Amino acid sequence: MVEVTDVVCSLCGCVCDDIVVEVEDNKVTKVKKGACAVGKSKLMGHGRIESPAIRENSSLKECSYDDAIKKAAEILAAARKPLLYGWSSTVCEVDKVGVELAEEIGGIIDNTASVCHGPSVLAIQDVGLPSCTLGEVKNRADLIIYWGANPAAAHANHMKRYSYISKGYWTEEGKKKKKLVVVDVRKTTTAKLADVFLQIEQGKDYLVFSALRALLYGYEDVVPEEVGGISKKNLLETVRIMKEAKFGIIFFGLGVTHTRGRHNNIVNAIQTTRAAHTHTKFSIMPMRGHYNVNGFNQVCTWETGYPFAVDLSRGYAWYNPGETSSTDLLVRRECDAALFIATDPGAHFPAESIRHLSKIPVIQIDPFPNPTTEFADVVIPAAISGIEAEGNVYRMDNIPIRLRKLVDTEYMADEEIMKRILDEVRAIREKEGE
Amino acid sequence: MEEGELLIRNGVVYDPINGVKGEKKDICIRDGKVVEEVKNPKIIDAEGRVVMPGGVDIHSHIAGAKVNAGRLFRPEDGRKGVKARTKVCRPESGYSVPNTFATGYRYARMGYTFVMEAAMPPLAARHTHEEMVDIPILDNAALPLIDNNWMTMDYVKSGDTDLLAAYIAWMIKATKGYGVKVVNPGGTEAWAWAKNCDLNDAVPYFDVTPAEIVKNLAVANEKFEMPHSIHVHGNMLGHPGNYGVTTSTYDLVKGIKPYRDRPAMHATHTQFHAYGGTRWGDFESKADVIADYINKNENVSIDLGSIILGDTTTMTADGPMEYSLYQITGRKWTNHDVELETGSGITPFLYSGKSPVNTIQWAIGQELALLVKDPWKLALTTDHPNAGPFIGYPIIISMLMSKRRRDESAEDMHKVIFDRAEYSSIDREYDLNEIAIITRGMAAKTLGLHEHGKGHLGVGADGDVAIYDILPEERDAGKIQKAFLNTKYTIKGGEIVVKDGEVVATPAGKTYFVTPECDEKLTDEMMVTLKDRFEHYYSVNFNNYPVQDAYVPNPYEIKAPWRS
Numbered sequence: 002m003v004e005v006t007d008v009v010c011s012l013c014g015c016v017c018d019d020i021v022v023e024v025e026d027n028k029v030t031k032v033k034k035g036a037c038a039v040g041k042s043k044l045m046g047h048g049r050i051e052s053p054a055i056r057e058n059s060s061l062k063e064c065s066y067d068d069a070i071k072k073a074a075e076i077l078a079a080a081r082k083p084l085l086y087g088w089s090s091t092v093c094e095v096d097k098v099g100v101e102l103a104e105e106i107g108g109i110i111d112n113t114a115s116v117c118h119g120p121s122v123l124a125i126q127d128v129g130l131p132s133c134t135l136g137e138v139k140n141r142a143d144l145i146i147y148w149g150a151n152p153a154a155a156h157a158n159h160m161k162r163y164s165y166i167s168k169g170y171w172t173e174e175g176k177k178k179k180k181l182v183v184v185d186v187r188k189t190t191t192a193k194l195a196d197v198f199l200q201i202e203q204g205k206d207y208l209v210f211s212a213l214r215a216l217l218y219g220y221e222d223v224v225p226e227e228v229g230g231i232s233k234k235n236l237l238e239t240v241r242i243m244k245e246a247k248f249g250i251i252f253f254g255l256g257v258t259h260t261r262g263r264h265n266n267i268v269n270a271i272q273t274t275r276a277a278h279t280h281t282k283f284s285i286m287p288m289r290g291h292y293n294v295n296g297f298n299q300v301c302t303w304e305t306g307y308p309f310a311v312d313l314s315r316g317y318a319w320y321n322p323g324e325t326s327s328t329d330l331l332v333r334r335e336c337d338a339a340l341f342i343a344t345d346p347g348a349h350f351p352a353e354s355i356r357h358l359s360k361i362p363v364i365q366i367d368p369f370p371n372p373t374t375e376f377a378d379v380v381i382p383a384a385i386s387g388i389e390a391e392g393n394v395y396r397m398d399n400i401p402i403r404l405r406k407l408v409d410t411e412y413m414a415d416e417e418i419m420k421r422i423l424d425e426v427r428a429i430r431e432k433e434g435e
Numbered sequence: 436m437e438e439g440e441l442l443i444r445n446g447v448v449y450d451p452i453n454g455v456k457g458e459k460k461d462i463c464i465r466d467g468k469v470v471e472e473v474k475n476p477k478i479i480d481a482e483g484r485v486v487m488p489g490g491v492d493i494h495s496h497i498a499g500a501k502v503n504a505g506r507l508f509r510p511e512d513g514r515k516g517v518k519a520r521t522k523v524c525r526p527e528s529g530y531s532v533p534n535t536f537a538t539g540y541r542y543a544r545m546g547y548t549f550v551m552e553a554a555m556p557p558l559a560a561r562h563t564h565e566e567m568v569d570i571p572i573l574d575n576a577a578l579p580l581i582d583n584n585w586m587t588m589d590y591v592k593s594g595d596t597d598l599l600a601a602y603i604a605w606m607i608k609a610t611k612g613y614g615v616k617v618v619n620p621g622g623t624e625a626w627a628w629a630k631n632c633d634l635n636d637a638v639p640y641f642d643v644t645p646a647e648i649v650k651n652l653a654v655a656n657e658k659f660e661m662p663h664s665i666h667v668h669g670n671m672l673g674h675p676g677n678y679g680v681t682t683s684t685y686d687l688v689k690g691i692k693p694y695r696d697r698p699a700m701h702a703t704h705t706q707f708h709a710y711g712g713t714r715w716g717d718f719e720s721k722a723d724v725i726a727d728y729i730n731k732n733e734n735v736s737i738d739l740g741s742i743i744l745g746d747t748t749t750m751t752a753d754g755p756m757e758y759s760l761y762q763i764t765g766r767k768w769t770n771h772d773v774e775l776e777t778g779s780g781i782t783p784f785l786y787s788g789k790s791p792v793n794t795i796q797w798a799i800g801q802e803l804a805l806l807v808k809d810p811w812k813l814a815l816t817t818d819h820p821n822a823g824p825f826i827g828y829p830i831i832i833s834m835l836m837s838k839r840r841r842d843e844s845a846e847d848m849h850k851v852i853f854d855r856a857e858y859s860s861i862d863r864e865y866d867l868n869e870i871a872i873i874t875r876g877m878a879a880k881t882l883g884l885h886e887h888g889k890g891h892l893g894v895g896a897d898g899d900v901a902i903y904d905i906l907p908e909e910r911d912a913g914k915i916q917k918a919f920l921n922t923k924y925t926i927k928g929g930e931i932v933v934k935d936g937e938v939v940a941t942p943a944g945k946t947y948f949v950t951p952e953c954d955e956k957l958t959d960e961m962m963v964t965l966k967d968r969f970e971h972y973y974s975v976n977f978n979n980y981p982v983q984d985a986y987v988p989n990p991y992e993i994k995a996p997w998r999s
Contacts, residue, residue, distance in 0.1 A: 006978070007976045007978040007979050009979065018975055018976045018979045019976050093565065097569070101525075104520055104525060104526060122507070125507065125508050125769070126507070126508050126509070126510055126767075127767065128767045128768075129508055129761075129767035129768040129769040129770075129781070129782070130504075130508070130769045130770075130771075131768065131769065131770040132769070132770060132771050132772075133627075133770075133771060133772035133773070133774075133778075134558065134771070134772065134773050134774045134974065135774075135974045136558075136773075136774025136775065136972065136973055136974035136975075137627060137772050137773070137774045139774070139972070139974055140774060140775075140972055141627060141628075162974065163974060168971075169971070169972055170971075170972050171640075247628065248627075248628070275768075278629065281629060282627065282628050282629040284770070284772070298507070299503055299562070300565075302503050302506045302507045302534075303498075303502075303503050303506065303534060303535045303565075303566050303569060304525075304534060304535060304536070304569060305526065305528065305534060306506055306510070306513035306528030306529050306532075306533075306534045307506075307507075307510055307513055307528075308507050313526065315519065316519030316520050316526065317517045317518060317519040317520070317526040317527070317528065318513070318517070318526050318528050318534075320510055320513065391985075393561060393565060393986075395562075399500055399504075399559065399562070399771065400558060400559060400974070400975065401559060401561035401562045401565065402561075402975060402979055403561065403979065403983055403985075
């Protein structure tokens with residue numbers, strides 16, 4: 002038995018890096034410290050895609066890696082407008098090969114931000130993002146606001162490691178000297194811990210941000226007695242807490258990005274942060290979901306100039322979310338092939354998109370079977386990044402951390418699979434005298 | 436033809452480090468290095484054109500967290516400079532914040548082969564390195580920020596420069612960095628509470644002054660055989676009337692003996708620090724005062740930070756400065772404070788010749804170059820992209836070489852240029868030798884890279900050569916500008932990478948990093964405090980912090996022994 006310390010979790014955007022596990026007979030046998038229940042479950046392992054497979058007469062037939070990779074390359078090389086989607090639950094080294102492949106085949110590359118914090122990216126492109134690292138929050142923040150996010154369930158270590166429950170340099174006494182404000186449409190587990198819980202009406206986030214902004218700028222007279230289900234008294238109290246804080250932070254989740262108003266909500270949230278910043282130090286941060294959803298956005302930005310939804314069919318990068326984003330392309334039936342890596346559109350895309358996917362060749366690369374496997378034409382199992390393969394990831398606050406490899410595996414790593422597909426595609430195109 | 440041999444014949448060579456000032460001379464290269472002679476080489480006939488060593492940029496923001504945050508929040512900048520992929524090149528995008536590929540190609544087309552990334556937040560060092568790997572052609576290095584760090588300030592307070600030296604040594608090693616970068620010392624820590632610091636203000640909670648931080652870091656840096664001095668972006672950048680703070684900052688290293696033949700401080704983007712007046716209304720140039728200081732003293736080298744008119748993306752670890760700028764323009768603003776270490780801010784900015792303030796800023800950058808007598812004391816930069824994108828260097832070169840061009844340009848600027856700047860009264864014109872000094876020789880020497888084959892063409896140097904499509908006697912500013920934008924040839928390590936302004940090969944660059952060698956006992960003592968900081972305050976574990984070797988696939992290590 003070997004004890005491995007400083008293990009980095011490849012589950013959510015928290016990217017906890019203080020995990021201790023035991024490894025025996027090339028298997029993680031125990032998670033001793035650090036991981037939350039979900040992280041633990043991933044580290045301990047569960048059902049895998051067992052073999053590469055190609056669909057023949059509507060059922061998947063097992064095959065070799067070589068055959069599956071060759072078939073995948075043939076599909077991509079023959080496609081006129083292939084979609085390469087996913088990339089958020091794997092490492093940056095893989096994302097880089099993905100961009101190169103998209104350039105080679107004139108495809109569209111997009112990641113799960115497209116259906117997740119994409120609206121946040123659009124808002125940042127409008128007004129910017131005054132933010133900080135999570136350690137800043139841990140050491141300085143005396144006011145934590147979670148808005149449309151329920152970390153107690155979705156980012157289980159977030160409060161403990163970085164925010165409300167953590168202790169740092171100026172926050173030695175932990176939560177005793179901090180205020181927690183939760184804004185949500187229902188009383189979540191996180192809300193139960195809050196000093197102030199603002200239960201807003203569904204879809205009224207924009208209005209409530211606007212009211213807070215008005216109050217922060219001193220326009221109390223324009224705010225009515227009730228906004229989005231919150232009384233003016235409670236809004237004034239919240240603003241008082243915001244102004245009195247030494248260091249405040251708003252963490253926002255998909256409850257804000259995926260309700261009525263979408264990216265406009267985030268613009269308003271950021272403007273509210275700016276308003277608070279005229280009184281005291283204030284920051285804002287999106288609660289990124291997958292452990293490396295941010296990493297793909299980083300890689301795609303430095304390589305193409307844009308963070309997601311990049312169309313390379315013109316030979317240069319063309320970015321226009323709404324036109325070049327995955328679900329829109331699929332609903333318009335523009336793509337004639339798709340590669341999904343480390344993701345599950347089968348479970349997350351709208352039905353209309355899935356309908357088109359059932360009609361075009363689909364390649365799946367993933368360690369685990371999921372609803373996408375049910376209609377994939379080529380299935381390539383991969384090593385699990387962070388357990389069986391190493392590589393770089395970006396935490397929700399843009400901090401790069403290297404995932405460790407804990408055990409050996411027979412499965413091929415994403416990077417090798419992608420590189421081999423790229424090589425095969427290039428060989429096919431060369432043969433065709435491209 | 437011998438494999439790996441190249442002969443550049445009939446060039447007029449400007450190699451200032453070796454005292455070659457426009458001589459007709461052959462350059463021989465074998466296996467990537469300059470040699471005495473070659474046997475059966477591939478031959479390039481330069482036909483009397485200007486030949487220089489590959490350019491060396493001493494200060495440019497090309498890779499890492501804030502550069503990428505700049506790209507991410509400015510898709511409108513990405514739209515500029517779009518170029519489709521070719522058989523050799525990957526797609527280009529961006530103007531002030533180009534993608535990594537465009538960054539490599541554009542520098543190479545201008546004849547540059549080495550660029551120093553000027554600010555690497557240690558906690559995000561992996562990010563800087565990931566991007567540098569994706570910048571083709573250019574050799575590179577990065578300067579970690581070590582001035583607003585809690586450990587630095589604690590050791591400054593206790594006055595223990597040996598332990599401070601142990602700390603900076605560990606930081607430079609952990610980040611695979613090149614030296615000590617200072618950005619608004621103390622002020623960026625204060626910004627974590629939405630405050631700022633002047634040179635002699637106490638940093639909130641830490642009870643040290645920025646002046647003490649700078650001085651102690653300079654002392655600690657010179658305890659090693661460091662190739663480069665401390666690299667300083669001082670306090671009060673961009674504030675009217677800051678020139679006094681600037682010269683007081685320079686004074687801090689008087690009496691500190693540098694390890695080698697370079698000053699003890701490199702003061703960067705000096706244009707932003709040479710401001711007179713008390714507010715924007717009476718803003719004026721103090722380039723003359725700064726130049727006078729540089730002329731009379733040997734303790735400081737500078738780079739220009741010269742303005743390029745037009746839209747750009749400003750970005751710096753000086754968080755409070757970016758906030759001030761955003762308050763002036765009301766445009767979008769990104770901020771990113773980094774725990775225990777540093778911060779950053781980013782906001783777009785338009786330098787307009789119609790604005791009196793921007794006009795004076797524009798004059799100051801060039802005045803500095805024209806008033807500092809010895810070109811070995813300054814390097815050409817635009818603090819890319821802060822004062823403008825690096826792609827504007829040829830504009831500055833043509834201005835410095837042509838009084839006529841300057842006069843014509845001044846006519847198009849705000850009339851304030853004639854009464855609050857010396858600009859129009861300066862007659863000096865740079866010659867090509869001086870241009871070679873400020874675009875390669877000085878930077879290579881100040882960074883100590885000339886000893887590692889950069890910035891010159893002596894025997895043993897790297898085979899990095901730029902051939903510009905002009906004859907030495909060319910005085911037409913337009914032709915000069917055009918020639919310096921796109922080389923006839925750029926050669927990197929003996930390989931032709933640019934021909935007639937087109938990139939024809941994209942070899943990977945090397946990453947230069949320094950390994951300061953610190954006494955073990957000191958390191959052990961420092962480590963006790965450092966590990967405590969990690970255990971209690973950092974959000975990343977100690978063992979996951981240092982940049983792993985995988986991030987630097989083409990390393991070039993420079994050892995910096997402890998000076999006994």
